[in-house]
Amino acid sequence: MSELSHLDSAGRARMVDVGDKPITRRAAEAVGQLLCAPETLALVKAGEAPKGNVIATAELAGVMAAKQTAALIPLCHPLPLSQVVVEITPDDGLPGFLVHARVRTTGQTGVEMEALTGVSIACLTLFDMLKAVDKGMEIGAIKVTAKSGGRSGSWQA
Amino acid sequence: MSELSHLDSAGRARMVDVGDKPITRRAAEAVGQLLCAPETLALVKAGEAPKGNVIATAELAGVMAAKQTAALIPLCHPLPLSQVVVEITPDDGLPGFLVHARVRTTGQTGVEMEALTGVSIACLTLFDMLKAVDKGMEIGAIKVTAKSGGRSGSWQA
C-alpha cells in the first residue's frame, strides 16, 4: 500500500476524492524564471517601449494556461477559478525574467497546480518568442511560494 | 523596428510566416528536472514496484501535452508530430527526477517548443502527484539539448 495520495492500494494512479473536503476560499502563489543572455534581455527591454508585447503575450499565455490545468495535469480536479494573475519582471541580475502567478478559487481543493502551470507556460512563451536570438536559455526555479485555505491552513515558502 | 522575430515593425506579437521554409525532417530534444526531498524519491522508487504509475503517469502527461503545444503557446504553429517520447529517470544524486523529451516531425518549423512543453508538463505532473508529501519541491534546468533539420542545421547544447 502506498503512502502517495495519488496511488491507490494497487499502485494505480487516481484522482483523489475531494468530495468530503470543505468548500473554502483558497489561494496559491508560484514563481519561476527564464535565464537568458544579457543581450536578449536588452532586446526585450528595448522592445518594451512602446508596446511591451513579449511580456504581455507571455503573461496572457500564463493566465490562459492556468485555466487549462485540469486538462493538462492528468489527476488534477477541474474547478472554477475566481482570479488568475501572472506578472513578469525583467531582472538584470539574473539576467532574465522573474515570473509570478497568483490564483484564487472557492472550492474543495487547492490551486497550487494552477499557479505552477501559469508560471510554466509563461516561461515557455518567453522562450518561444526569444529562441531565434538566444539558443541557450534555461527555465528554472519553479516552485510554490504561498498557499492558503483548506484543511492544512496557510503556508509560505 | 524590433530584431525579435515574433514582433512586427509596430511591436505587435505575431506568428512568424513559415510558408516559404522547406519541408524537412526535424527533431528536437529537451531536458528538465524535479528536485525533491530524498524521502520523496524513496517513496516513488518503492511505489514503482510493481506498478510504476507515478513515472508512467507523468511521462504520458508529457506526451499528451507536447501534442497541445500550439494551443498553449500563443505564437507556435500547429503541426503534425511523427513521434513524441518522454522519459523520466529517478536520480539519487539530485535527489529528484530527470526528464527528457524527444520530438520529431516533417514540416516547415522546428519542434523545440513541443519538446520543452512535454518536459514542463511531465515535471508539473510529478509535482502534482508528490505535493501531498513534499511541499518544497522545485522544477528547473529546463532547456533544449539538441535540434536538427531546417535552415539552421543541427545544434547540440
Place this chain on the structure above:
Amino acid sequence: MSELSHLDSAGRARMVDVGDKPITRRAAEAVGQLLCAPETLALVKAGEAPKGNVIATAELAGVMAAKQTAALIPLCHPLPLSQVVVEITPDDGLPGFLVHARVRTTGQTGVEMEALTGVSIACLTLFDMLKAVDKGMEIGAIKVTAKSGGRSGSWQA
C-alpha cells in the same frame, strides 16, 4: 491608473477577482445575424425540408462553443453553465438568419460572454456551410439584449 476593470494599475491585463461576489442565479441573452443573398436563404429553406441540418448544425456549434468561452476569451472566468440555448431563424426581410442565444448559470459572474460566443460561432458555422454558394455574406449586429442576476441587477437593451 486605469478605469478599465481588466487592466491593473500598471496597465497589465488581468482576470478580475470575483471571489467576493455573491453566488446568484444569472442569465444573459445575445443576438446576431448573418446577412446573405436571397438565393442562399432560399437554398437553406428548401434544404430544411425534411432534415434542417444547416440550421441544426449551427445551433449545436453555438451551444458547444458557449461551453468553451473561458478557453477562448483570455480573461473570462471558467464556470459551470446550467443551460445554453441557441436558436436560428431564417428571415426574408434581412435576407439572412437571426441568431439568438440564452445562457444561465448559478455563480459569481455573468454569462454575457457565453451568450455572445454562442451567437458568434453559430454565425460562423452558417457562414462555413454556405460560403461555397455565397462569397459576400456578412456577420453583424452581435450584442447583448438582456442580463439578470448579480450586483448590477437586470438589464435589457
Place this chain on the structure above:
Amino acid sequence: MSELSHLDSAGRARMVDVGDKPITRRAAEAVGQLLCAPETLALVKAGEAPKGNVIATAELAGVMAAKQTAALIPLCHPLPLSQVVVEITPDDGLPGFLVHARVRTTGQTGVEMEALTGVSIACLTLFDMLKAVDKGMEIGAIKVTAKSGGRSGSWQA
C-alpha cells in the same frame, strides 16, 4: 411536442436547464469491455511485468477523457468533478479487458456521461495500443451500472 428532454417543443436540440435542481452529492458507475484474441491478452499480461503501461495508459486516458465530457457530448453540462477512477482488469474468460469507471461530483446534474466517456476512451486507448497485433478486436457492453444522488435517487443495473 417531444417527450425527449433534449428536444424543445420545436424539435430543437437543447441543453436541459438544471438551474432549479438541488445541489447534491452524485455518483455514477459504468462498465465496458474490449474483446481481443487470447494471444493479444497474453502479450499484455506478459508486458505487465514489470511495467504495466498498456493498462496504466488506458486508465489514465479514461480519467482525462471523463474531464472532457462536456466538450465532447454536445448537450452535457460542464461541471466540476470531485473524483474519477478508471480500472481495467484483464479477463481470460472474455478473453479481453473489463473496464470500470466511477465518477463523483457535488452538483445539479448526474455524472453517468462522465463515467461512460471514461470507459469508452479507455477502451479506445487499449484498442489503439493493441491494433498492430490484433485487427479484429471489438468494444462493447458499455452501460451504466449504478447511479446515486439527485431527484431520482439511487439506481443499480
Place this chain on the structure above:
Amino acid sequence: MSELSHLDSAGRARMVDVGDKPITRRAAEAVGQLLCAPETLALVKAGEAPKGNVIATAELAGVMAAKQTAALIPLCHPLPLSQVVVEITPDDGLPGFLVHARVRTTGQTGVEMEALTGVSIACLTLFDMLKAVDKGMEIGAIKVTAKSGGRSGSWQA
C-alpha cells in the same frame, strides 16, 4: 522486450515513430451500435419528423470528436483529416441505432482510431439524449470494418 508497438524495450508507453512511413491516401471505416428499448426507438423516430435533431446531433458530435482523436487517445498522432462522415440509422431489428463512420486523410499513419472515436462519441451522444427515458441502454459492437492505404494495404472485416 515487448512485441507491442506502443511499448519500448523498457515497457514504457510511446508514440510510434511514423516519420519514415510513406505519405499515402488512407481511409478507415468503423461501426457501432446503441441498443435501446423499442419504445425509445419509437420516440426518436416520431421526433424525427420534422426535425431529426437527435440523430443529427449525434452525427455531428461524432464528426467533431473524430477531429479530437489525437487529444483523447494518448499515443495517437495528430494529423489533418480530409473527410469525416458519421451516419446513424435507426434499426427496429436491434432495436436501436447503427452508427457508421468513414474517415480519410493523406498522411503517414492510418485513421482507424479517428473512425472508432467518431463512432464512440456518436453512441455516447445518443445515450445522453435518450437516458432520461431509458436507463438500460447499452453501447456495443464497435469495431473497424475496413482500412486502406499504408504499408499493410487494404483490409476488410
Place this chain on the structure above:
Amino acid sequence: MSELSHLDSAGRARMVDVGDKPITRRAAEAVGQLLCAPETLALVKAGEAPKGNVIATAELAGVMAAKQTAALIPLCHPLPLSQVVVEITPDDGLPGFLVHARVRTTGQTGVEMEALTGVSIACLTLFDMLKAVDKGMEIGAIKVTAKSGGRSGSWQA
C-alpha cells in the same frame, strides 16, 4: 438532393472530402469591427499609453482562436497554419475598433474560416474587456475581404 456542399444527398451535414484537391499555398483575409461609445474608445486610447494591453490581449486571443477553428466550426478541416496575424486599430470615426486578420497555409482547403474566427474572437475579447464601462457595444461587419490559392483562384471583396 442539395446544392449545398456541406449537406449530402440525404440532407445530412458532412465534412466535404478535400482529399483530391491540390496542395497549394492559400491565404485569406477577413475584417470586422466593434462599435462602442466615444468615451469607451477614449479610455482604451488613454490606457494604451504606455502598455496597450487591451488591444494586445484581443489580438492575441484572435491568433489563438484561429488555431482552434477546426475544433469550433463542426465541418471545418483541421490543417496546419503557416501564419496568423490579427491587427486591431482604434477608429474615432466609428467610433470603435477595426479588426483585420490574415491567415496563410499550404494545404488542400482555404482558410477563410480561420481568418473569420480570428476576427470574431478578437472582437469578443475587446467586448469582454470593455463591457464593464459600456453595455451597448455591438460587433459587426465581419466578412472575408480577400482569398487566394486553390481551384477558384484569387478573390477580393
